[in-house]
Amino acid sequence: MKKHYTTLLLFSFFHIVGTWSQEVQIFTIEDFDLKGKVKSCLVTTDYGKELFEFDREGVLTKTVTQYNDTDQDITYYKYDANGELLEKRMESYKGNTLDESTSMANFYEIDTVPNRKVIEKIISYDKQFLEQQQYHYDDEERLVKIITSNGEGVDETTFEYSQLKNEFTVSTFTNGILQKSERTSTKKGPNGTKEVVLTKEYIDGEPNTALEEVFNADGKLETSEDFLYDVAEKEFVSQKKRFYHYTDGKLSRMVKKTINTESTDKYIFQFDNHTPSNWVKQIITPGNTYTTRTIEYYEEETPEEEPNN
Numbered sequence: 001m002k003k004h005y006t007t008l009l010l011f012s013f014f015h016i017v018g019t020w021s022q023e024v025q026i027f028t029i030e031d032f033d034l035k036g037k038v039k040s041c042l043v044t045t046d047y048g049k050e051l052f053e054f055d056r057e058g059v060l061t062k063t064v065t066q067y068n069d070t071d072q073d074i075t076y077y078k079y080d081a082n083g084e085l086l087e088k089r090m091e092s093y094k095g096n097t098l099d100e101s102t103s104m105a106n107f108y109e110i111d112t113v114p115n116r117k118v119i120e121k122i123i124s125y126d127k128q129f130l131e132q133q134q135y136h137y138d139d140e141e142r143l144v145k146i147i148t149s150n151g152e153g154v155d156e157t158t159f160e161y162s163q164l165k166n167e168f169t170v171s172t173f174t175n176g177i178l179q180k181s182e183r184t185s186t187k188k189g190p191n192g193t194k195e196v197v198l199t200k201e202y203i204d205g206e207p208n209t210a211l212e213e214v215f216n217a218d219g220k221l222e223t224s225e226d227f228l229y230d231v232a233e234k235e236f237v238s239q240k241k242r243f244y245h246y247t248d249g250k251l252s253r254m255v256k257k258t259i260n261t262e263s264t265d266k267y268i269f270q271f272d273n274h275t276p277s278n279w280v281k282q283i284i285t286p287g288n289t290y291t292t293r294t295i296e297y298y299e300e301e302t303p304e305e306e307p308n309n
Contacts, residue, residue: 023143024108024118024135026085027060035276037298044292056298059083070095084110091125100125116141177205192217200236210236220246250279 029038032052040053051064065073071094078087088106092099103125111117116137122130136145146157157179160171166187172180183198195215201208210227221244227236238259245253254265270281274297282291 024085024120026079026083029054029058029060031060034278034295036274036278037300038278038295039298040296042294044294046290057083084108098125101128104130115139178202194222195219207236218249220244220249 029035032041034041037056038054038058040051043050043052048068049064049066051062051066052060053062055061059077059079061077063073063075067073073090073092075088075090077085078089080086085108087108090104090106092102101124105123105125107121107123109119109121111119118135120133120135122132124130131148131150133149134145134147135143136147138144142159142161144159148155148157156175158173158176160173162169162171167183167185169181169183171178179202181200181202185196185198186193187196188194194217197213197215198210199212200210207229209229212223212225212227213221214223216222223241223243225241226239228239229235230237241257243255243257244251245255250269251267253267256263256265265287266285268283268285269279271277272280272295274295278293278295280293280295283289
């Protein structure tokens with residue numbers, strides 16, 4: 001599945017991974033629209049700050065979300081020698097004091113015989129068991145089942161994969177009820193092959209919303225369209241469509257259209273002098289919202305000289 005990280009929304013990262021996620025994910029600098037040997041990236045907007053730290057291989061090791069002067073969340077990531085995630089600790093500070101009831105540790109056990117299986121245990125800092133998840137994979141290392149156990153009982157999420165010509169579909173079921181389907185297809189055009197990702201969301205097995213994204217031959221998002229299911233007409237009806245335009249590989253303009261309205265956001269970027277360069281300021285007009293990034297890089301490693309004989 002394509003990822004679109006042209007803009008980095010503050011707190012969106014913790015919205016995704018700060019909760020008990022549906023997959024064990026390892027994040028790298030590419031997930032944050034960064035290039036090169038980035039050591040840290042401090043994101044500042046008009047409503048807060050978020051810090052990301054990476055190792056020399058570009059793997060995320062720490063995040064700090066600063067809500068105000070006294071409240072923050074700090075997450076640490078620990079990996080084994082093979083790069084597998086072993087431990088994730090999220091510490092929540094309120095009034096500069098660690099809140100043990102909302103701070104938690106995620107521990108991971110990995111087994112690869114006969115097929116890959118990952119067991120995730122989530123425990124609060126005040127020693128309360130919160131949840132356990134078992135991730136099961138097939139022979140192709142595709143996630144096929146998640147068994148979730150907590151104080152409310154046991155749930156089973158299954159993933160079904162199907163291929164039909166140039167269409168690949170992943171369907172997600174919770175306790176046998178369809179929750180989501182994601183269909184990826186390709187189509188050829190005058191400017192190369194495009195990829196179309198259609199994601200449908202269901203409530204109690206009934207269709208609810210859909211999102212269609214079209215990526216160009218370079219993997220950049222060209223259009224995205226929101227749909228809402230019309231029960232009476234028994235079909236998905238378009239609500240809003242966005243058109244993305246790029247200049248020198250960076251988003252420069254986004255046009256949003258509904259049945260009755262049309263508006264345009266323009267994106268202005270400033271870049272640092274590093275090679276490769278990263279953007280350090282983003283301004284979106286006409287709202288004049290801004291995002292700045294303070295980026296620190298690792299020093300280049302130089303090979304040791306051979307001693308003279």
